[in-house]
Amino acid sequence: MNSSASKYKFTLYVDEAGDDGLKAYLNDDNDLSSEWFVLGGIVSKTSDEPELLRRLNDGAARAGLPFGRDIHFARLNHKKKAIICHELGLGPFRWFCVISHKKNMRAHRNAKAESVSKKQKFLYNWMLRLLLERVTRYCKEYNDRCSVKSNVSDLRVILSDRGGLRKPDFGDYFTRLWIQYHSGTTHLRKGLIDFSVFDPPNIFIFPNTEKYGLQSADFIVSAIYKSLPQKRQQNPKIEYVEALMPRCASLDGKIFGAGIVIFPPDWAKSLSGEQLESIKYFAEIVASPRLCVPTRELDRLPS
Template sequence: MAEGRVLYHAYIDEAGDEGLGKLKVQGVSGGQSQFFAIGAFLVSAESDAQLARWRDDLVKPFPQRKGRDLHFRDLKHEQKVAVCHALAEKPFAACVVLSYKPTIVDSSKYKIFKQPQHLYNYLVRFTLERITAAVRKRAEREGHEASLMVTFSRRQGTDYDVMREYLELIRDGKEKLYSVGKIDWSVFDPVNIRVENHAVRAGLQLSDVITSATYAAFEPGLYGHCESGYCDAIRRKYIRQNGVALNCGLTLIPRLTQNPMPEVQRAFAASFSGK
């Protein structure tokens, strides 16, 4: 970490799965998710010191809750709504990238994503492009240089040394998969990656909230319905480019104009295209 730089923290979690074998079918239990999401919870170092207290504030209204560990999936609907509204009052920024996996399943062009960790790494790349740009812009506004520390939620089957090597390939211009954006290496170095268990870091638990809330707006349940209310509650927290969150704080792969996902999800995503 360069001396004299202002430090920012990004906590990264995922929702859904990378599986491309048998995607879920409406009305049938089992199967792999239609969407896979990577989300980043972005804060300043000053706010980072407060994250355990933020997490405790969120669960305090639930008197029957045991322990401090926060898992979005374990909350009841009303609790999820309350958590999202309360979290939206805190000073953080959100960035979530979602892949619509049916566009990959039968594609020879994207068969590389059927290899373990490749889709995960690719979505992380998109996420880092957006959050490093946001950190740099804030640093420029405030007249300082910045560094970004990235903490991943430990997930089974992920090799984080391979993740670092992948990011170094991108940095060195050796990655072959095209991306419109660029990771801003002036604020991020792949050595500044940590991997922690969900229960250890409050920031990872808060990342779980924003990632899962966004995922719920796109991934249909057993009977085909999505829940957009959680995502709506944190709508103003997604990072923006020129005032627009779509393709920045909320990014769909493929892009919305080329994405064949169902009309309900398309309309909700389109609602993030205005200022």
């Protein structure tokens, strides 16, 4: 492990599935843009990174993939995806994700956020903020339980470079939030990024091919995305998410609103049809002790 990585206590690897563009979805009949956008990632302790790599490599080997090959969810068949998801379901990390149904975002505006955020990256920045609010709280509570003093360099964030992502696109936004946090002037008080464990300069961008943590995060967001019904995806599959649920994070004993965040928050009223049923099924999954407690039974190969 290199020295630059060892100074951090936790790493959040972030990837996305779907696209974050809202303009292309203004027409209900348009199926060129995804109906959903998923932003999520895995949090790993620095000391657990070798085990995370081993889990990913073991899953790839069991799936029959050549050693050292870059692993991408979308390039694999169903059985290989399921094998690797089952292996990651026993991994040394916790995952978080924010799920946005973009149709219900069309009338939503946050003028304060837009004023310091690149317009084309508004949704990405907003969802990354929601993600960091929960991840920084998780890291702070972990430190408190271990009676360890928190430090602003505890958490580094590594974003997947999916093309066109630049640090200035979100740097001003999170720097402004940092200033508001320390001055007590944060506009939205319901959720706060805990900057006692995180400093905005500790956000980095890498291609998936260079970070195995990003390849693992790809399986998280892709599994979530694959379970969501939409015009461009006629056969959603939930079994990948079921395999990964043992590693989903919780706060205050709850997964919904913590490890899994649905946007808009009033999804029970604003969604309908297949979209509503898919989120209801998520609620059933997170309430299942069988799926949310790590067990060696998940280590069996899928048939």
